Amino acid sequence: MRSNHSGYTRLSKVHKFSAAGLGAAGAAAVAFAVVSGGPAMADARPAVKPVAFETKALAGQGQGESARHADEAAARAKTEAAAKVKAEADKQRAEKQAANRSTDRKPLQKPAAPAPKAYGNDLEGWIAQALDIMKAKGIPGSYEGVKRNIMRESTGNPHAINDWDINAVNGVPSKGLLQIIDPTFKAYHVDGTSWDIYDPVANIVASCNYAADKYGSMDNVNSAY
Structure with a gap:
């Protein structure tokens, strides 16, 4: 080994290669760790994403059900309102017809007594x-x-x-x-x-x-x- 007068230790080729190997190994280890961590994280992320998607889907489904129920309720209310209007119209028509019949119907009267028969004064x-x-x-x-x-x-x-x-x-x-x-x-x-x-x-x-x-x-x- 040669001494370095400048205070630094000079590396031989073997050392350089060794360092390079260590660096490569370290980089590989880091890369492996990153790669190894990547799949794990990738596995974790899909587990979270479906939950979020499913929650959104359920929320959308709930909103759809609420909208459908609201539409059905509105349709029922509309049908009931129309039925009430028709029933009231039928009632008023029946009352009017009854009033007309009562007006048209003449009160029963006893037949008038026949006029006295006229006789000649002879x-x-x-x-x-x-x-x-x-x-x-x-x-x-x-x-x-x-x-x-x-x-x-x-x-x-x-x-x-x-x-x-x-x-x-x-x-x-x-x-x-x-x-x-x-x-x-x-x-x-x-x-x-x-x-x-x-x-x-x-x-x-x-x-x-x-x-x-x-x-x-x-x-x-x-x-x-």
Whole structure:
């Protein structure tokens, strides 16, 4: 070994190579350590990255679920609101129709009583009115039978009076269209007619009621009765 006068030790080629070898070995070791550490770190990093990715994916999925639920809730709310609007419209339409029917429906009214039948104030009218009353009361007699006896007894004069027969002698003269005496008129008077013996309708009805009792009908009378 040579001494170095400058205070440094000079390396021989062998030493240089040795140092170089050591340097290379050290560099290789460092490189190996780095390379060895690299895969380990590379293995660690993928383990972290999927977790982060999975967390983001779950977060995105949760947001998607929330959005879907929100959309479904909004759709349900819209459907329910439309149903309420339709129900209210149907209710108002039904109420309007009911009101219209109530307005259109006229209140029930009792049928008006028929107007009283008009009769002429003459012999034909008196007989017609008397026959209607007799029919209602169940008293027999026909137009022909009534008129025939009227014409024989009074010739159609409602104020006729007999002052010469036995009844007149006894103080109870025959009166009216069918020449009936007062006691008989009162006994066979028909309700709803006048109590005036000279009233033509009352006189006919009472006389026919009497004839029905005594002879079966005024139709059976052909002479004084």
